Amino acid sequence: MINNLLPRSFVIMGATDVTKISRFTKIKDYEKWINELVEECVEKFDELFFIPDHGVYVDFALAFLKAKGPGSVIAVIPHGEQWLEERAGKMNVTRIHKMQIGVGWNYLNTHFVGLAPYAVYLGYSSGSILELVSSKYLRVYEDHPTRFFIDRRSISIPLPEELIEDIITISYFNSKTGFKSLLEQYVK
Numbered sequence: 001m002i003n004n005l006l007p008r009s010f011v012i013m014g015a016t017d018v019t020k021i022s023r024f025t026k027i028k029d030y031e032k033w034i035n036e037l038v039e040e041c042v043e044k045f046d047e048l049f050f051i052p053d054h055g056v057y058v059d060f061a062l063a064f065l066k067a068k069g070p071g072s073v074i075a076v077i078p079h080g081e082q083w084l085e086e087r088a089g090k091m092n093v094t095r096i097h098k099m100q101i102g103v104g105w106n107y108l109n110t111h112f113v114g115l116a117p118y119a120v121y122l123g124y125s126s127g128s129i130l131e132l133v134s135s136k137y138l139r140v141y142e143d144h145p146t147r148f149f150i151d152r153r154s155i156s157i158p159l160p161e162e163l164i165e166d167i168i169t170i171s172y173f174n175s176k177t178g179f180k181s182l183l184e185q186y187v188k
Contacts, residue, residue: 008046008187011115013131014122016055021123024156036176038063041120044183049074049115052088056122062091071095076115078108110134114144118187121150136166145169147186149179
């Protein structure tokens, strides 16, 4: 965990396979959708944590970096994955957070969401579900609650009630206006 976080930091989560958006949702203009969400986040957040692999969350992070400027984006690298640091450099991301405890992707996926008090969730994948459900344990055992903003347009179905009960702090939105309203309500 990072202890000296700015209170207005967030993580971006979503599918690595960008085609899931076109195959499982009704989003027609992918780039416009990403840019509208970034526009709202730039107003409310100071910094963004992301994993510099590929996918929806990387496209979002790069758009946030372009809009907010250098230093606003932090690439999170699991221990032992040097290639991701090189990839972040190619993306012009200059801030790197190397996870020193734990090893590899399994640790990364179960602790990534603990890096910030907020998370924007843009689509299902095995990794993004693991990150989401791991938040229960970070909240219960490490006293780190995360507020999730889930774009209902980016998922095929809502989360099951059984998971919502465990995670607790989930807010869905269906539009740019709805997202802006949630950010105004929760991000201080």
